[in-house]
Ligand SMILES: O=C(O)CCC(=O)C(=O)O
């Protein structure tokens with residue numbers, strides 16, 4: 144954090160870490176469809192409300208939009224130690240700026256517009272290496288580099304400009320928050336937006352409680368069957384269901400995990416560096432693939448889109464089963480989804496006393512006295528967990544529920560298509576994987592829509608584009624082939640079939 148002294152001016156602050164990359168991307172995409180006459184893509188809270196009223200599709204993005212500007216407001220209030228109100232809240236994206244006037248962050252030349260409100264907070268949504276910085280011209284010029292999640296604040300009367308940029312690869316997007324000491328329309332828009340979201344929540348609860356039987360029936364028809372109940376597992380909200388995935392599906396996902404996953408993925412924050420070795424035990428290797436990374440790899444054509452479709456589809460099946468079987472009236476949302484494999488490093492290490500994953504709860508910090516503290520850094524928003532296993536060809540690796548003294552209570556043997564669903568506060572762990580590789584799809588769910596993982600929606604959008612590209616390539620290929628066969632006569636027609644099969648085969652490969 145850079146403070147006013149470093150920045151030569153009162154109320155000038157630069158603070159990093161307000162948004163993650165996926166959140167920046169989501170807000171950039173939200174503004175993408177709204178181009179105004181000056182070449183800006185921009186959306187306000189009021190325009191967002193209209194959009195959500197037309198279709199609830201992007202309700203989750205509105206939540207993020209509201210939350211991001213509320214966090215900025217709370218931060219400023221804390222810093223200034225007095226109340227503030229929203230005056231203007233807008234996402235603004237621009238592709239180039241020729242610098243023909245002193246342009247402010249609102250996109251207007253400074254001589255065209257009077258500064259509005261009392262304080263400005265600009266949160267960058269895109270990373271820009273050169274040009275396009277914000278700058279304080281006085282007393283000495285200071286340039287701030289745009290970077291996703293970085294917020295710069297200043298007094299509205301403090302002149303701040305935007306440096307010109309023309310590189311076609313640059314898109315400069317910011318979340319503009321103007322605050323004032325008295326409430327105005329924008330503050331009311333924020334309240335209206337929150338009420339709209341509450342209404343959507345209530346509707347969802349209503350629909351949710353009505354469709355339980357139907358969904359469970361459909362899942363049953365698809366071969367899903369509960370094989371261990373809460374009684375068998377000696378806990379209130381626990382079950383095991385089989386038949387969620389076929390052998391082919393399990394194989395495809397294991398292959399996806401092995402091709403696309405990053406060793407140590409998901410645990411970088413604990414380790415400092417990415418490591419081959421599991422964060423839980425030195426006898427195992429740990430690799431994981433997030434939904435966001437899977438979508439990225441599909442976009443880069445490293446993996447086929449079908450395997451990512453399958454990843455999302457299976458996760459959704461698991462989510463539905465946990466929500467419906469446990470009869471939860473408030474919907475479950477993905478908080479985090481991870482395709483994970485654990486592999487024994489040394490198949491000979493048979494007398495291991497360690498666990499593959501020590502006894503823990505997914506939403507609190509287990510204390511030596513057996514109590515569990517629901518405090519950050521635990522993921523306290525997580526309410527339920529679900530693990531779908533993908534194989535059984537390994538030694539050890541049983542999932543166990545545990546007593547507060549960490550001793551084993553009940554155990555579940557993984558196998559392809561088996562789901563274990565449980566309350567995220569239940570103590571559990573994984574026994575050592577003694578030989579081979581153990582893969583599963585791990586899911587953590589929340590009932591707070593504000594924590595809904597953005598990656599699933601973002602991945603769906605990416606997959607739509609990738610599928611369209613693959614289809615277009617296939618059609619091009621077919622056109623070329625039919626052109627060639629027309630030119631070369633009937634003898635060549637068989638090669639056309641082989642070719643299109645190749646392409647399909649390739650996209651189906653993973
Ligand atoms: O893989 C399993 O069976 C459980 C893993 C687990 O509990 C976790 O990752 O939090």
Ligand SMILES: [Fe+2]
Pocket residue numbers: 503504505528571
């Ligand atoms: Fe866990």
